[in-house]
Amino acid sequence: MKYSVSLIMVSAALLLGGCGTAGTDASAINGTVVENGKKSLKKVSGREIIAELKQSVKESPERNKAAAAQTESYEYKEGLFGEPTPELAEDMAVQAIEGPTAIEAVEKIYGGYAGFEKEGILFFENQMSGAEQAGIWIGVKEPDERVQKLLDELQPKVDAGEILAEPIYIFRSPHTxxxxxxxxxxxxxxxxxxxxxxxxxxxxxxxxxxxxxxxxxxxxxxxxxxxxxxxxxxxxxxxxEGRMVAEPGESSIIYPKQTFTDTPVSEGGFILSAEEGQFFIAGGTEGAVYYNFSEADKLNVGQRVKVEASGGIMLSLPGQGSAKFVEVLPDYEPVGATLSESQAVAKAIEMTDGKTAPGYLVIQEISFDEKEMKWIFKIIQDEKEATLEIADK
Missing domain, CATH: 3.30.1340 (Histidine-containing Protein; Chain: A;)
Incomplete structure (x- = not known):
C-alpha cells in the first residue's frame, strides 16, 4: 500500500502568535465536533472538516522551543529534505510535534492503528510537496462518539502549549x-x-x-x-516502466548491428555462466546477479552484456532476479589480435575456475597489450585488486 506520508512544520507568525482567542470556556476545552458527524464545519483542501481543536492560548512556548530545535537539526541545515526554508521548517515541526501526539491519541481511542484502519485513514501533507498547509490528517469514514473523545484527548495539550490546534485536521474520509x-x-x-x-x-x-x-x-x-x-x-x-516485454515468439536478446569492434567497450558486465533458464553476470558496470531468463542457453560465457531486469533484484550476494532483455555488446577485437575480448574472458574464467575471493571472478577492467600480445585483466582477488594476464593465443 502506498502511503502519502512525508515531512512537515509551522510558520514563524503562527509559532509566535498562535491563532484564535484565549479562553477556557467549554467549547475551547473540548474542541468542536459536528452533531452526529452528519455535517461538516468547513472545507480545507477540498475535504470536509467534521471536528476541530481550539487554539485556546496565544503563546505556546514549549511548542515553539521544540519547533526551533528542528531548524537546528543536521537534516534541516544540510538540506537533506530540501532547501532550508520556512515552509520546510514548518513541515518538519508538524511531523515531529503534532504528528506523534495525534497518532498516539488516535491509537489510544481506536484501539491501536489496526483498530483505526477499519475506521479511516491517517496521513501527513507538507508544503514542500505542494500542499497548501503542513498538517496531519485524520480521516474518519463513519464519525461517532470517538471523534469527541479524540478531541478531549488532544485539547488539553493545546491548552498547555505543547501542540498547535491548526495542523491537526479531522475530516470525513470516503474510504478506510x-x-x-x-x-x-x-x-x-x-x-x-x-x-x-x-x-x-x-x-x-x-x-x-x-x-x-x-x-x-x-x-x-x-x-x-x-x-x-x-x-x-x-x-x-x-x-x-522500461520497455514492454517481448511478444510471444520474439527474442529478448538484443544483438549488436556489428558483432565485432576494434574499439574497446567500457559498458556492461561479463557472462560467467549460462545454462537453461539462468545466467550469471558479474564485473564491469553490472552487479553480480543470477538472472532467470528463458533464453539463457543462447548466451555465451565471456560475452559483455547489459541487462534490463524485470522487477526488483533480491539483495542477496550475489543478487537474484529476472531479466527482461539482455543486450549483447560488440565483441572487442583489437587489430592483429588472435583472441576477441569474450574469448579472453572465457580463458580467464577457465584459468581461475571462475572464482576469486568473493566466490566469483570480478573483472574490473580489461586492456590489450599489442606489444606483448596479451590481455591484461584488473580483477578482485583476496578482497584486493590484482592483475591477471592471458596470452593472446
Missing amino acids: QKELYELQNEVGRALKGMKSEWGSYGLSVNTITGIIEISHDFLKPAQQKELENMFPDKTFQFEQ
Whole structure:
C-alpha cells in the first residue's frame, strides 16, 4: 500500500502568535465536533472538516522551543529534505510535534492503528510537496462518539502549549485503510491473471486519493481497459516502466548491428555462466546477479552484456532476479589480435575456475597489450585488486 506520508512544520507568525482567542470556556476545552458527524464545519483542501481543536492560548512556548530545535537539526541545515526554508521548517515541526501526539491519541481511542484502519485513514501533507498547509490528517469514514473523545484527548495539550490546534485536521474520509487494502488485493488478483511469464508490475492504492496506481511492463491498452471495467467506480493510473516485454515468439536478446569492434567497450558486465533458464553476470558496470531468463542457453560465457531486469533484484550476494532483455555488446577485437575480448574472458574464467575471493571472478577492467600480445585483466582477488594476464593465443 502506498502511503502519502512525508515531512512537515509551522510558520514563524503562527509559532509566535498562535491563532484564535484565549479562553477556557467549554467549547475551547473540548474542541468542536459536528452533531452526529452528519455535517461538516468547513472545507480545507477540498475535504470536509467534521471536528476541530481550539487554539485556546496565544503563546505556546514549549511548542515553539521544540519547533526551533528542528531548524537546528543536521537534516534541516544540510538540506537533506530540501532547501532550508520556512515552509520546510514548518513541515518538519508538524511531523515531529503534532504528528506523534495525534497518532498516539488516535491509537489510544481506536484501539491501536489496526483498530483505526477499519475506521479511516491517517496521513501527513507538507508544503514542500505542494500542499497548501503542513498538517496531519485524520480521516474518519463513519464519525461517532470517538471523534469527541479524540478531541478531549488532544485539547488539553493545546491548552498547555505543547501542540498547535491548526495542523491537526479531522475530516470525513470516503474510504478506510482496510478498504484500500482489500481493493489492492482484488486488483492484484486480477493483475496476476494478466501477467506474462517475464513481465512485472508494481501496485499501490493511494491513501489520500484512493487512486489505483500500477507500474508495469506488459499491460496492453485492452488489458488496462479490462481492469477499468472490472472496477468501474475506481480511478486507475498506469505507468509503463522500461520497455514492454517481448511478444510471444520474439527474442529478448538484443544483438549488436556489428558483432565485432576494434574499439574497446567500457559498458556492461561479463557472462560467467549460462545454462537453461539462468545466467550469471558479474564485473564491469553490472552487479553480480543470477538472472532467470528463458533464453539463457543462447548466451555465451565471456560475452559483455547489459541487462534490463524485470522487477526488483533480491539483495542477496550475489543478487537474484529476472531479466527482461539482455543486450549483447560488440565483441572487442583489437587489430592483429588472435583472441576477441569474450574469448579472453572465457580463458580467464577457465584459468581461475571462475572464482576469486568473493566466490566469483570480478573483472574490473580489461586492456590489450599489442606489444606483448596479451590481455591484461584488473580483477578482485583476496578482497584486493590484482592483475591477471592471458596470452593472446
